[in-house]
Amino acid sequence: DQQVKQNSPSLSVQEGRISILNCDYTNSMFDYFLWYKKYPAEGPTFLISISSIKDKNEDGRFTVFLNKSAKHLSLHIVPSQPGDSAVYFCAASLQGAQKLVFGQGTRLTINP
Amino acid sequence: GAVVSQHPSWVICKSGTSVKIECRSLDFQATTMFWYRQFPKQSLMLMATSNEGSKATYEQGVEKDKFLINHASLTLSTLTVTSAHPEDSSFYICSAQPDLAGLAGYDQETQYFGPGTRLLVL
Numbered sequence: 001d002q003q004v005k006q007n008s009p010s011l012s013v014q015e016g017r018i019s020i021l022n023c024d025y026t027n028s029m030f031d032y033f034l035w036y037k038k039y040p041a042e043g044p045t046f047l048i049s050i051s052s053i054k055d056k057n058e059d060g061r062f063t064v065f066l067n068k069s070a071k072h073l074s075l076h077i078v079p080s081q082p083g084d085s086a087v088y089f090c091a092a093s094l095q096g097a098q099k100l101v102f103g104q105g106t107r108l109t110i111n112p
Numbered sequence: 113g114a115v116v117s118q119h120p121s122w123v124i125c126k127s128g129t130s131v132k133i134e135c136r137s138l139d140f141q142a143t144t145m146f147w148y149r150q151f152p153k154q155s156l157m158l159m160a161t162s163n164e165g166s167k168a169t170y171e172q173g174v175e176k177d178k179f180l181i182n183h184a185s186l187t188l189s190t191l192t193v194t195s196a197h198p199e200d201s202s203f204y205i206c207s208a209q210p211d212l213a214g215l216a217g218y219d220q221e222t223q224y225f226g227p228g229t230r231l232l233v234l
Contacts, residue, residue, distance in 0.1 A: 032221055041203070041228065043116070043205045044156070044225045045225070049219065049222060099146075099161065100146075100158065102155045102156045102157075103155060
């Protein structure tokens, strides 16, 4: 049972444009969401998070949007840069549970 | 810079041997650490939650006698793959969650990951 889903295995975006990565979840009890970036043969690097009491969180070029009614979150990267090329994982957790449930990941490629 | 380290970064071993992987939090104390496994082109799967001072909590389907976890201190957790077999070949990643709320630069609700250890069992 895949509780966190990233339905797009890959995404290709031109440098300078906006990258939008999507994530859906099924468990309405999740109340904390995170995005991680991962390069091959490395551990994930934390990018940005959002609590379920918010619908938007912004940090520099990265913005995460949360739509609780649709059980959907998205990560916007603008402007996209070549160094953003990586696999992006969304993750969700239940308050106090600490455990993270990861999506399958989306490989983002930024083309010059 | 890295806030969580893992050692070794890669290891090749013969079938039947045991392999120990260390995970250290460098900038904060972590009562709780986590061990994940990632197979090629798949997501990170939580194996177990490592708790300092108590037994680890294993996820369903993970053999606790095969994957021994020892949380020796507030900055160190080890995962030992006992009697490794080729099917245990994978990328093992640990994460640590800071104990203290408001620790400068770190979020208590965020897990910070190590660089991973690639295990190949021949």
